Structures are given as structure tokens and as C-alpha cells.
Amino acid sequence: METAGEPLLPELARLFAGAGSIDTADQAVAITTALVQRARRQLWIHSRVLDPGLLDAPPVLEALRRFATARHDKQVCLIVHDASAIASAGSPLLGLIQRLPTVFRVRQVTDPLDRAVASACLLNDVGDYYFRLSGHRLDGEAGLALPARSRPLQDGLQRVWERSRDCSELRALGL
Numbered sequence: 001m002e003t004a005g006e007p008l009l010p011e012l013a014r015l016f017a018g019a020g021s022i023d024t025a026d027q028a029v030a031i032t033t034a035l036v037q038r039a040r041r042q043l044w045i046h047s048r049v050l051d052p053g054l055l056d057a058p059p060v061l062e063a064l065r066r067f068a069t070a071r072h073d074k075q076v077c078l079i080v081h082d083a084s085a086i087a088s089a090g091s092p093l094l095g096l097i098q099r100l101p102t103v104f105r106v107r108q109v110t111d112p113l114d115r116a117v118a119s120a121c122l123l124n125d126v127g128d129y130y131f132r133l134s135g136h137r138l139d140g141e142a143g144l145a146l147p148a149r150s151r152p153l154q155d156g157l158q159r160v161w162e163r164s165r166d167c168s169e170l171r172a173l174g175l
Contacts, residue, residue: 019143028138029057036063039124048081068103078106107164
């Protein structure tokens with residue numbers, strides 16, 4: 001099985017049959033890359049501080065760049081917890097976010113209940129998901145083409161998005 005002409009890791013191919021666990025950094029990078037490549041028009045990312053080691057991994061960055069610059073309207077809804085830590089860390093993903101502000105929409109959680117959430121996740125518009133109970137760790141659960149599992153996660157992220165504020169401090173000029 002392949003995504004966008006690139007083979008999936010054999011251990012990720014099993015996710016087409018249902019959800020599975022992600023236990024290693026290589027699996028985390030592979031599933032994240034696959035989710036981005038399989039997205040049609042929208043990605044949802046909930047990450048405390050842009051997940052160093054995951055969202056800045058070269059295959060993931062390349063997939064995000066291709067997604068964001070492809071034809072058709074694309075949108076990445078990115079929910080973060082600490083914009084100042086992201087800005088000071090200078091993540092490679094931050095440069096992409098700043099170059100393509102019409103594609104990458106960033107909001108920072110403000111509600112105390114949302115700020116207390118420790119989980120992280122990535123969803124696309126074809127029913128793929130990667131959920132981590134602890135956002136500081138890469139182990140979690142993922143599934144491809146499972147809208148029944150991804151939809152409740154997306155609904156939850158939509159509610160957090162609506163309660164969050166626009167994150168202008170991560171824009172290139174801070175405007």
C-alpha cells in the first residue's frame with residue numbers, strides 16, 4: 001500500500017484494517033507523514049508546542065509543504081498551547097507557517113480547561129487520525145480511513161478552536 005507514490009512502512013499498512021498502536025519515533029513520523037499525504041483539503045493539528053522531533057522531522061515538513069502548496073484550497077488548523085515557547089524555539093515548521101499564513105491558521109488555547117488537556121492529535125479530512133494521550137510523548141493510537149473514530153476527535157478540536165484566540169504572535173510580522 002502506498003500514499004502519494006511513497007510506500008508505507010509495513011507496520012503502518014496494518015492500520016488500513018483498523019486502529020493500531022504507535023510505539024516508536026519512526027512509526028510516529030511515518031503515520032504523521034501518511035496522514036498529511038492522504039489529506040485532501042484539511043488537516044487538524046493539536047500540539048502544545050509544535051511537537052519537536054515529530055512535526056519538524058524532514059519527511060513531515062516536506063509532506064506539509066507539499067500539502068500547503070498544492071493546487072486547490074488547503075487549510076491546516078493548528079491549535080497550540082504556548083506560542084511564546086514556539087516562537088523562541090524557532091521550529092522549522094514555524095517558517096512554513098509564516099510563509100503560508102492563508103493555509104496555516106493558528107490559534108492558542110485560552111480556556112483553563114483546554115489548557116489542562118495533555119493530549120495531542122492529528123486528523124485529516126479522509127478519516128485518518130493519530131491520537132496521543134500525552135502530547136509530550138510519541139506513543140499513541142492511529143487509524144487510517146476510520147471516520148467513525150476520527151469524527152469525535154475532530155468535533156472536540158472544533159470546540160477547542162472556537163474557544164481559542166487567534167495566535168498573531170506567530171505571524172511573520174506579528175500583525
